Ligand SMILES: CC(=O)SCCNC(=O)CCNC(=O)[C@H](O)C(C)(C)COP(=O)(O)OP(=O)(O)OC[C@H]1O[C@@H](n2cnc3c(N)ncnc32)[C@H](O)[C@@H]1OP(=O)(O)O
C-alpha cells in the first residue's frame with residue numbers, strides 16, 4: 001500500500017489560531033506526543049517570528065529524535081538564518097521556504113511580477129541549499145495560482161534542490177475535484193517530478209479541508225499537512241486525525257496508509273485542546289465527545305445487536321475504551337435494560353416497563369439522565385410499600401411579602417380524591433400542612449434533609465424526611481427535578497410507610 005507522509009503543523013499554523021500562544025514547555029509537550037503518534041514531520045514554528053519561537057523550535061529540534069523537525073521561513077536570508085540557528089542540534093532538520101504565487105498575492109501583497117517571484121524563490125532556495133539537505137518549498141495560495149505558473153514554480157524548485165513541493169490551498173477556496181486535478185497535472189507535466197514529493201496543505205474556510213486533502217491523495221500527493229483537531233488560521237487547517245482515519249477506514253478505496261500510531265490520536269487531541277485552549281466541539285469527527293456516543297433508541301438497539309450497524313470505526317482504534325450509549329429522551333428499552341444490567345439490576349418485564357416510563361418522564365425534563373438518576377428511579381421502583389396515598393397534584397403560591405400557600409390533591413387506595421389547602425411559614429411547610437389535612441394523619445416532622453442527585457443546574461433534588469406519630473417513626477424519600485415536589489413525595493412516601501406499619505401492627509395485635 002502507498003505510504004502517505006504526515007506533516008504536522010500544529011505548532012506553527014495551528015499556533016496561528018487567534019488567541020493561541022504556546023510557550024517552549026508547551027510546544028515540547030505537544031512535540032513529544034506528536035512523536036509518539038508517529039508523525040513523520042513536525043513543523044515546530046516560525047523562528048523569524050520572535051526570539052521566543054526560535055528558542056522553542058530549538059528546544060523541539062534538540063529533543064525530538066524520531067521525526068523530521070521543520071522551521072518555516074519566508075524567501076528571505078534573515079528568515080533562513082533564523083531557521084539555521086533554530087534547527088541546530090536537530091537529528092533530521094528541514095527548512096520550509098514559502099513564497100506566494102497567485103495573481104492576487106503577487107499584485108497586492110508582494111508587489112512582484114511573475115518573474116520576480118520565480119527569481120526571489122530561486123535565490124532563497126540557493127541560499128538555503130548551502131545549509132540544508134532537506135528543503136520543502138511552498139507556493140503560497142497555490143489554489144488560486146495559474147496552473148502553468150504553478151508548473152514553472154514547481155520545476156524551478158526541483159531544479160534548485162527542493163525535496164518536497166507543497167501546493168497549499170491557503171484560503172480554502174478550492175473544490176476537491178479542482179484540487180485533486182492540480183496534483184494530477186503536476187505529476188503528469190512537470191519534468192523531474194518523480195524526484196520529489198508533492199504535498200497538500202488545506203484550509204477549512206468552506207469546510208472542505210479533509211475532502212480536499214483526500215482528493216490530493218487521489219491526484220498523487222505524497223504528503224498531507226495539517227494539525228491536530230484541525231486548529232489553525234481562520235477556520236483552521238486539515239484535521240490530521242480525519243485524514244488518518246479516512247485512509248484507515250476506507251483503505252479499500254484509497255489504497256494508501258499513514259505510519260501513525262492511531263491509538264495515540266485521542267490522547268494527542270486532548271493534550272492539544274488543553275494546551276491551546278481550543279475546545280473540541282462535541283460533534284467533531286473522530287475526536288469529538290459524541291463521535292462514538294449513541295443516544296437514540298433505534299441506534300442503541302442496533303449497537304447492542306451489532307456495533308457495525310452504526311459505527312464505521314471502533315473507538316479502540318483511536319485509543320478510547322468503548323462507545324457510549326447515552327441515555328436521553330430518544331433512548332429505548334434495549335439500552336435502558338443494558339444500563340440496568342451494568343448497574344447490577346435485573347428487573348422483570350413489568351418492573352422494567354414501570355421504571356422505563358419514569359425514566360422517559362425524567363428524560364423529558366432533564367438533559368442528561370445520569371447513573372444516579374437511574375438508581376434513584378430504581379430505588380423508588382423496588383420499594384414495595386403499598387401506596388395508600390398517591391400524590392396527584394401540588395400548587396404552591398409563594399412571594400417574599402405574602403404567606404406561602406399550598407393546595408394538594410391526594411388519591412386514596414379506595415380511589416377517592418381529596419383536595420386540601422393550607423398556609424405555612426414556608427413553601428414546604430404549607431405543602432406539609434395541606435398534606436396533613438388531606439391525609440387526616442397527625443404527624444411530627446422530626447427530620448428533613450435535601451441533597452442533589454448528581455450535578456448541574458438541572459440535577460434532581462432528593463429529599464429525606466422522618467415522621468413520628470406516637471411511638472412510631474418512619475422515613476420517606478422523594479426525588480424530582482423540582483425540590484418542592486421532591487419534598488411532597490418524601491412526605492407522602494413516609495405517610496404510606498406509617499399507614500402500612502400501623503396496619504401491620506394492628507394485624508399482629510389481632511393475631512395475639
Ligand atoms: C500562509 C501562512 O500561514 S504564511 C505564515 C504566516 N505566519 C506569520 O506571519 C507569523 C509570523 N510572522 C511574524 O512574526 C511577522 O509577520 C514577521 C516577523 C515574519 C515579519 O514581520 P514584519 O517584518 O513586521 O513584516 P509584516 O509581517 O508586517 O509584513 C510582511 C512582509 O513580508 C513580505 N512577505 C510575505 N511573505 C513573504 C515571503 N514568503 N517571502 C518574502 N517576503 C514575504 C510581505 O510582502 C511584507 O513585506 P514588506 O514589509 O516589504 O511589505
Ligand SMILES: CC(C)C(=O)C(=O)O
Nearest residue numbers: 098138140141168170
Ligand atoms: C506557509 C504556507 C504553507 C501556509 O501555511 C499556507 O499557505 O497556508
Ligand SMILES: [Mg+2]
Nearest residue numbers: 013168170201
Ligand atoms: Mg496554512
